[in-house]
Amino acid sequence: MENSRPFSLVPKPLATDGPAGLECRTDDELMLLARGGLDAAFATLIRRHQARTLRMAVRYLGRDALAADVAQDTFVEIFRALPSYRAHGKFSSYLYRVLLNRCHMSWRSSRAERRALEYASEETTDIPEVELLLRERRRDLRVALGELSEKLRSVVLLRYSAGLSYDEIAETLEIPIGTVKRRLFDAMTKLRESLEGA
Amino acid sequence: MSSRSRSQKMMLAAHLEGEVTLSERAAIEGELRDSANARRTLEQLRKLSELLAAPATDLENIDLASRVRAKVRQASNEQPQRSRRVAALFLGGLAACIGCALFFVRGPQEISEFRAKGNEAPALEGRRWAGIQVQRVAKNGGPLPLGATITRDDGLLFSYTNLGPHPFDYLMIFATDASGEVRWYYPAYESAADNPQSIAITPGGANVPLGEIVHQDTVDGPLSLYALFTARPLSVKEVEAWVIKHGPVVGEAPVAGGLLQRIETRVVR
Numbered sequence: 001m002e003n004s005r006p007f008s009l010v011p012k013p014l015a016t017d018g019p020a021g022l023e024c025r026t027d028d029e030l031m032l033l034a035r036g037g038l039d040a041a042f043a044t045l046i047r048r049h050q051a052r053t054l055r056m057a058v059r060y061l062g063r064d065a066l067a068a069d070v071a072q073d074t075f076v077e078i079f080r081a082l083p084s085y086r087a088h089g090k091f092s093s094y095l096y097r098v099l100l101n102r103c104h105m106s107w108r109s110s111r112a113e114r115r116a117l118e119y120a121s122e123e124t125t126d127i128p129e130v131e132l133l134l135r136e137r138r139r140d141l142r143v144a145l146g147e148l149s150e151k152l153r154s155v156v157l158l159r160y161s162a163g164l165s166y167d168e169i170a171e172t173l174e175i176p177i178g179t180v181k182r183r184l185f186d187a188m189t190k191l192r193e194s195l196e197g198a
Numbered sequence: 199m200s201s202r203s204r205s206q207k208m209m210l211a212a213h214l215e216g217e218v219t220l221s222e223r224a225a226i227e228g229e230l231r232d233s234a235n236a237r238r239t240l241e242q243l244r245k246l247s248e249l250l251a252a253p254a255t256d257l258e259n260i261d262l263a264s265r266v267r268a269k270v271r272q273a274s275n276e277q278p279q280r281s282r283r284v285a286a287l288f289l290g291g292l293a294a295c296i297g298c299a300l301f302f303v304r305g306p307q308e309i310s311e312f313r314a315k316g317n318e319a320p321a322l323e324g325r326r327w328a329g330i331q332v333q334r335v336a337k338n339g340g341p342l343p344l345g346a347t348i349t350r351d352d353g354l355l356f357s358y359t360n361l362g363p364h365p366f367d368y369l370m371i372f373a374t375d376a377s378g379e380v381r382w383y384y385p386a387y388e389s390a391a392d393n394p395q396s397i398a399i400t401p402g403g404a405n406v407p408l409g410e411i412v413h414q415d416t417v418d419g420p421l422s423l424y425a426l427f428t429a430r431p432l433s434v435k436e437v438e439a440w441v442i443k444h445g446p447v448v449g450e451a452p453v454a455g456g457l458l459q460r461i462e463t464r465v466v467r
Contacts, residue, residue, distance in 0.1 A: 032340030036333040036355035037407020043263040051258040058254045068260060075266040076273070083405075087340065141249055159215075160250035166217065181217075185208045192242050 023048075027091035035082040042082075046075050049092075053099055056161040060103040060153065061110070062142040070106050074099045093171040096162055100154055100172070107150075137195075144194035152187035159184055210236060214243050327361040329459050330371060330425040335411050347464045348421070353411035356383065358399060358425070365401035366427035366457065370437060371408075375465065376419025380438050383412045383423075387434050395431040416465045427457040 022030065022044040030048075033041035053074065057067035077098055078085075085094075145153055158169045170177045206229065212218050213226045229236050333341040334352040341355050348354075360366055371383040385394040400406055426437065432453065440452040451458040 029340045032342075033335075036335065036341030036411075037357040037405070037409060038341075038355065038411070039267075039407060039409055043267070046263040046266055050260075050262045051253065054257050054260070054262070055251075055254050058257055059250065064254070064257045067254075068257060068262070068265070071262060072265045072269060075262065076269050079266065079270055137249060156250065160247050163251070166215075181208070181212070185211045188211055188243055188246060191246055192239075195246065196242075 026089075028087035028089055031082065031085050031091060032087055034079070035085060042075075042079060049095060052162045053095070056096070056099065056157050057103060059142075059145060059157050059161045061106055062146065063110075066106060066110065070102045071099070074102050077102070090171060092164065092168055096158060096164065096168075096172045100158075104150060140195055141191075144191050147194060148187055148190060152183055152190065155180060155183040156187035156191070206236070210240050211243055214240065214247065327363075328359060328366055328427050328457055330356050330358045330369075330461075331405060332356055332423060332461060344461065344463055347466045349466060350416060350418070351413075353413045354383065354423075355407075355411050357405045357407045359404045360399050360401055360406070360427070361404060366429060367398060367401065368396035368428045368431045369399045370396045370426040370428075370432060370434075371424065372426075372437070373414070373416070373421055373423045374441065375416040375421050377417045379417075380441055381414045381416060382434060383414070384408060385434065393433045393435045395433050396426070396428060398431075399427075418465050418467060421463050421465050423461040423463065425457075425459040425461075426451060427459075428453055429455055 022033075022041055025033065025041070025044070027045060027048070030041045030045040034045065050071065053071045054067055057070045057074075058064055061067050061070065074095070078095065145157075148156070154173060155169060158164045158172060159166075164172065166177050166180050169180045173180070209218065209222060209226055213223065218226065230240065332344040333355045334344050334348045335341045335355055336349070337351045344354070356371055358369060360369075369384065373381045373383065375381060384397050387394055397408075426432070428451070430453070437452060
């Protein structure tokens with residue numbers, strides 16, 4: 001048997017599945033590759049979505065450390081659910097649905113700390129004026145976002161911080177597009193009024 | 199806010215989003231020309247959307263993938279211990295019930311037979327706790343569960359589970375195809391002059407991926423995939439000699455206390 005063994009028995013990864021190749025894969029393909037045990041595929045998926053995921057979490061929760069934990073737990077939950085993932089071309093909706101649920105839970109459980117944080121004064125010595133103004137605007141925005149209902153906050157953050165289209169928001173929240181438009185408008189109006197009054 | 203004013207502002211918001219028809223755009227642009235108030239509202243909406251979309255610079259550069267990987271590892275290290283404890287309690291209870299039932303139904307003289315069957319426990323236990331999972335990866339496609347057939351071009355992805363009170367330390371994965379050849383997936387076997395050994399595996403892991411998609415030049419026809427879990431490393435030549443002796447379709451592990459798992463599929467064009 002040994003003499004007749006062909007010499008093409010070397011395990012070879014697909015040429016397209018190098019780090020650069022994985023970048024070209026769709027979200028669904030990366031999920032399926034990750035399910036098959038390709039660790040690098042899931043890492044690629046995280047890198048692809050991490051900026052928007054973290055941005056949305058930090059706008060929602062107002063705190064960097066909490067946002068990082070929530071984003072991390074979101075991807076851990078998705079990793080654990082790999083065996084049951086169905087590839088429908090709707091990974092973004094799935095990702096943001098999980099993220100929003102985690103943000104809601106975290107938001108509710110950190111109410112007391114949040115109140116203290118919203119009104120806490122920051123150390124402002126030796127900071128240029130432009131930076132101070134920017135910080136103030138961010139703080140006002142955080143407070144204004146905190147005053148929105150969860151429904152309005154979700155829509156406005158999915159649209160602007162996560163960059164989802166109306167269709168994707170409708171799919172994520174399982175509501176009609178007309179409702180997305182209305183909530184988005186209401187949220188923007190309330191934010192504008194809050195910031196004008198700030 | 200009157201309904202007309204609300205509708206106008208909604209249109210402004212939609213205009214900012216680029217979500218208006220050509221005729222709506224013309225109407226909005228007319229309004230923006232005529233109304234300073236409309237221009238001010240649009241400018242406010244634009245600034246607000248920019249603020250919402252601004253990157254969270256410090257945060258967005260963290261290595262989230264590493265954090266997720268560490269958390270998953272930490273959780274998977276904790277979980278088997280928990281499951282093992284629960285399983286041990288469950289199996290202990292079950293064994294006690296069976297023991298009591300046999301004692302009362304068949305009498306104490308049957309205990310020796312019960313013990314004799316119990317000697318097969320390591321193999322049965324191994325089957326319950328260890329095994330491989332196989333997925334096929336078609337050219338330009340994602341992984342799919344291994345079905346009744348694969349094509350010659352398909353690669354295979356493997357992961358293993360190695361739990362239980364006595365997990366294994368080594369694993370080999372190979373196949374025999376219709377030509378009778380032994381095809382090696384793990385360990386890699388590059389040259390007839392080599393004699394590589396089983397790969398070391400992690401005790402207590404579930405669905406641990408072996409991160410390569412492996413392609414083999416198998417011939418059309420039945421393909422038997424084998425996973426050989428053992429407590430000591432075996433060499434490729436030892437196993438091939440044993441396959442030759444026992445024929446291409448084997449059912450038992452070549453070493454005592456080992457576990458041989460066989461998965462059947464068929465290679466088609």
